[in-house]
Amino acid sequence: MLRMKVLVPIAFVAIVASLGWALVAMMRGDSSSGDAQRSRRMARALTMRIGLSIALFALILLAHWMGWIQPTGLPAR
Template identity: 45%
Template sequence: MNDTVKVLLIVGFLLVILWNLGSALYYMMVDKGTTKRTVNALTRRIALSVALILIVLLSIWMGWITPHGVGG
C-alpha cells in the first residue's frame, strides 16, 4: 500500500470524526434536547475513533506502518 493512501485514509477518518463532532454540536444547539440526534452523532464519533485506533494498531502489527519518535 502506498504511503499516500495510508495518510489519506487516516486523514479521511479524522475528517469524518470531526464532521460527526460538529454535527453533534449543531444538533445540540438546534434540537434543545428534544431528539436523540446529538447522542447518535457522538456515538458514531466514538465508534469511528475506536475503529481508527484499531486500524492503526493492526497496521503497526502487520508492518504496514512503522511508528517513529517525535522528530525522528
C-alpha cells in the same frame, strides 16, 4: 503505506465532522422538533464519533502489527 497516509486524515475529518454534527443538533433551536428528537440526534452523532475513534485506533494498531506503518519517533539512547 500511501493508503494509510490518506485513510488516517479522512478518518480524522469524519470524527471532527461527527462532533460538529452533534454540536449542530445540540444548538438547533427548532420548536417543531422536541427535546427528545434533538437528544436522539445528538446521541447518534456522538455514538458515531466514538465508533469512528475506536475504529481508527484499531486500524492504526492493525497497520503497525501488519508492518504497513513504522514508528518514526526519536531514537532510543
